[in-house]
Amino acid sequence: MEKIRRTKYKKDQVFWGYLFMLPTVAGLIILNIKPAIDTIIMSFSRSTGFGNMTFAGWANYQKLFADKEVWQSLLNTILYSVVSVPLIVVFSMLAAVLMNQKIKGLTLYRTLYILPVVAAPTAVAMIWKWLFNSQFGLINQLLAKVGIGPVNWLADPNTAIYTVIIVGVWSAIGYNMILLIAGLQEIPADYYESAELDGAGPVRQFFTITLPLVSPTLFFVVVTTIINAFQVFDSIFMMIKSSTDAMYKTQSLAYLFYKYSFILNDKGYGSAIVVVLLVVILIITAIQLKLQKKWVHY
Amino acid sequence: MKKNHMLVHVMLILGAVVMVVPFVWMILTSGKTLHESMMIPPTLWPKRFRWDNYSAVWAMLPFAKFYLNTLLLIVGRVFFSVATSAMAAYAAARLRFPGRNLFFSLVLIQMMIPSQIFITPQYMLAQKLGILDSTMGLILPGFVSAFGTFLLRQFFLKIPAELEESAVLDGASIWTIFFRIMLPLVRSGLIALGIFTALFAFKDLMWPLIATTSIEKTTLSAGLANLQGQYSTNYPQLMAGSLLAVWPMIVLFMIFQKKFIQGIATTGGKL
Numbered sequence: 295m296e297k298i299r300r301t302k303y304k305k306d307q308v309f310w311g312y313l314f315m316l317p318t319v320a321g322l323i324i325l326n327i328k329p330a331i332d333t334i335i336m337s338f339s340r341s342t343g344f345g346n347m348t349f350a351g352w353a354n355y356q357k358l359f360a361d362k363e364v365w366q367s368l369l370n371t372i373l374y375s376v377v378s379v380p381l382i383v384v385f386s387m388l389a390a391v392l393m394n395q396k397i398k399g400l401t402l403y404r405t406l407y408i409l410p411v412v413a414a415p416t417a418v419a420m421i422w423k424w425l426f427n428s429q430f431g432l433i434n435q436l437l438a439k440v441g442i443g444p445v446n447w448l449a450d451p452n453t454a455i456y457t458v459i460i461v462g463v464w465s466a467i468g469y470n471m472i473l474l475i476a477g478l479q480e481i482p483a484d485y486y487e488s489a490e491l492d493g494a495g496p497v498r499q500f501f502t503i504t505l506p507l508v509s510p511t512l513f514f515v516v517v518t519t520i521i522n523a524f525q526v527f528d529s530i531f532m533m534i535k536s537s538t539d540a541m542y543k544t545q546s547l548a549y550l551f552y553k554y555s556f557i558l559n560d561k562g563y564g565s566a567i568v569v570v571l572l573v574v575i576l577i578i579t580a581i582q583l584k585l586q587k588k589w590v591h592y
Numbered sequence: 593m594k595k596n597h598m599l600v601h602v603m604l605i606l607g608a609v610v611m612v613v614p615f616v617w618m619i620l621t622s623g624k625t626l627h628e629s630m631m632i633p634p635t636l637w638p639k640r641f642r643w644d645n646y647s648a649v650w651a652m653l654p655f656a657k658f659y660l661n662t663l664l665l666i667v668g669r670v671f672f673s674v675a676t677s678a679m680a681a682y683a684a685a686r687l688r689f690p691g692r693n694l695f696f697s698l699v700l701i702q703m704m705i706p707s708q709i710f711i712t713p714q715y716m717l718a719q720k721l722g723i724l725d726s727t728m729g730l731i732l733p734g735f736v737s738a739f740g741t742f743l744l745r746q747f748f749l750k751i752p753a754e755l756e757e758s759a760v761l762d763g764a765s766i767w768t769i770f771f772r773i774m775l776p777l778v779r780s781g782l783i784a785l786g787i788f789t790a791l792f793a794f795k796d797l798m799w800p801l802i803a804t805t806s807i808e809k810t811t812l813s814a815g816l817a818n819l820q821g822q823y824s825t826n827y828p829q830l831m832a833g834s835l836l837a838v839w840p841m842i843v844l845f846m847i848f849q850k851k852f853i854q855g856i857a858t859t860g861g862k863l
Contacts, residue, residue, distance in 0.1 A: 303688055310766040311689035318680035319695060321736030326702050329713030336712065389607060392600050399601075405849065406608040409615060412845045412852075415795055416816040417834035421618045423820075424827045430630045432617055464610070469856060476857035496596075525706050528797045532817060548708055555712050556802055568708045575706050 337565035347562065354566035363542070364550065364567065368574070370455060371546045375523035378459045382466045382519050387512070389467060390474035391504065404472075411468040419532030422461045423448065426533075448533060454540040461529045466522070470515045477511025478504065509590045517582055524575050527552065547571040615838075622646070622831035629828050645832035652829075653819055654808050655836055662794060662811045662840075664727045669734035669793045670786045677740030677785060678778070682770050684741065685748035686756065696745075702738035708798075715802050725809045733799060740785045743859060747781030748774065780854065787848075787855035794841050812837045 340350035358364050389407060393400055410418065425432050426447035437443040447457040481504065489499050505512075527548040534541045536553075545553070547567060555564030621629050623641035649655070683689070684696050714733050715724075723729035751774065759769045775782070800814035807818060819833045845852050 303690065306766055307687045308689040310770075311683045311687035311692065314679035314683035314687070314770075315695055317676040318736045318738075318741055319698070321676060322698060322702060322738060324717070325714060325733055325735065326705075326710055326738070327698075329710040329717070330705065332713040332716075333709050385607075388603075392604050392607075395597070395600055397597055397600055399604075401849075403604050403608055404853065405846070406611050408845065408853070409611055409842065411856075412791065412841045413615075413838045414813040414816065414841070415797055416813045416820075417618075417837040418614075420816070420820060420830050420834045421614045424621065424831065425614060425617060427827070430632070430634070430827075432634060435632065435634050464614075468611070472853055472856045473859075521706070525708065531797070532820065548706075551708055552798060556715075561712055565712060568706075568712075572706055572709050576704070579704055 333565045334569060336562055337569045339562045339565075341560060341562055350562065354563050357563065358566050358570065364547075364570070366542060367545050367547050367550045367567075368570070370544055371524055371526070371548075371571075371574075373455060374459060374462070374526055374546060375520060377456070378462045378466075378523050379516070379519050381459075381463045382470060382523075383512070383516055385463065385467050386470035386474055386515065389471040390478055391500070393471070393475055394478045407471055408468040410465045413465075415465065415528040416532055418465055419461065419529050422457075422464075422529075423533050426457055449535070449538065449540050451539040451543040454534055455544045458526070458529045458533060458544060461533070462523070462526060465529075466519065470519065473515055474508065474511055477508040481507045506591045510592055513582075513586055513590045517579065520578060520582070521575060524548075524571065524578070547574075618831045618834055621828055622835050624828050626826055626828055642828070645828045646836070649819065649829050649833040649836065653815055653833070655812075655815075657808045658810065658812045658815045658837075659840070661727065661730065661809060662813075665730045665800075665811055666790045666793045668727060668731035670789045672731065672735045673737035673740050673789050674782055674786055676736045677744050678775065678782060679770075680736075680741045681744035682748050682774060685745045686751075686774070687766070699738045699741050703742060707733070711798065711802065714799075718803055725804050725806055729803045730800060730811065732803070734789065734793065737785070737789065739859075740789070743785055743788075744778060744781050747778040751777050781858065783851055784855035784858040787852055788859050791841070812840075 336347060337354055338350060338352070339347035340353065341347055393403060393407075426434075428434055428444050428446045428449070431447070433447070434444045437445065445453060448454055485503050485507070486499060489503055494502065524546075525548045526546045530541075530544055530546055530549050531552070534544050548571065551564050551568040551571065553564075554560045554567060558564075620636065620638060622645055623638040623643075624635075624645075625638075625642055628635060628638060680695075680699075684692060684699070710733065718724050718729045718732055721728075723732065755773060755777075756769060759773055764772075794811075795813060796811075797813050797817070800811045801817065804810040804814065807815060810818075816833055816837045819830060
């Protein structure tokens, strides 16, 4: 059948095809492809003032590999992702499974869980900063009642990144929960009915039916959550005081990129940092696409 | 069975409390005096709800401009990305022409790449075009959408071919088929993309920070960041500012809740 596939194109389809594609292709070239290439070129350049750049070879990368701040940021980024992603995935899945039951008040629960998703991240960060305030914040005051603290959530270099992680997890659950509920609803109800007849309990049902059947959606959630975690910026920028030890132990590669490119105005070095971020994300995404055959059931 | 439901409710309520308490605390704090907000132990209710925190931040920052700029950014991004993505997605899904697969792989690659890699050159482009500090500049990175093209393509692929074929037999041109027949059929996809685009335009922080320098030209999210820089310890005022920044999207979400949730749900396709 494949052999007799028409190879001739129809004139009007070719004409309209190109015309319809044109704005998007032009946009992608001007706004994405050329900028990506320019960023890579800039990463091999040195700024000479007034926006001029000269070729600098591997200088930025040599500096970068010897730069403790970059290594620390890479570590921070990895730590942020390794801790936040499993928490986001597990809590989103838990919320989705709970909301996939036939119980009263579902709409209200769903609404409340999505509130953080529709809130502006700057406002979210300020609200949490207030909650985490070491002297007057609600959290430390509650902890004091049970004899803990005071914890210096935002300024302690060893704690600040976990504070940012809490906010990141809180912000991301609602969105992924919605995606997973949609995935769960595609599972035919009779699978569960027959499992029940076989005497399988809810836990076994979850691992033998729910998890495998929702795995394509779960895979999407995992991949996008990891990519987002590696690009964490907003909460760090808003919550942690810049140029402190806490910032040094919290800042992500995306933050460091912003700092060098737009605060210190060293666009060459900033570009080298973001190229490293790109490479890290591509490697991780490639690994996941390989691993998916082991656990994703289409 | 009843017992199970109880457990489900307990867990869901616990989660809901964690989700909502920060917002409640924001509202309560925004009505307190500075002194009240720093009581140990904290008081729950403000003695008298102080609206002057709101008037104070409203006077400190040009919130009316923030609302307008954010609205224009959202409208612009939604309009351009939905229009360009719908056309490109239709071409990628339903028309046959040389280079189609190459085009689609371009779209897929863009989706995999972190957006920070584009930002510096996009900033330089905006500078060259003289559109920094303007609505056009804010919209710029969102004129087209690889994700939107990918998403809408899925919707176009689901439409049965017979519909198109009978229209062709009736002598309809491709433009007519696209505009009159296909677009109405993917309405839910267009709405989903619109909501997704609006939400992320609203939440975007790094680009407005970079692309605007004067405070009158910036958006809610980036403008609010200024408040913290200047008045970092007056929490009642910071909370009033936060509320001013979050209410529009929350109200929109409450009104169009069903569409919002459907919209979000459809953005999570299978890779």
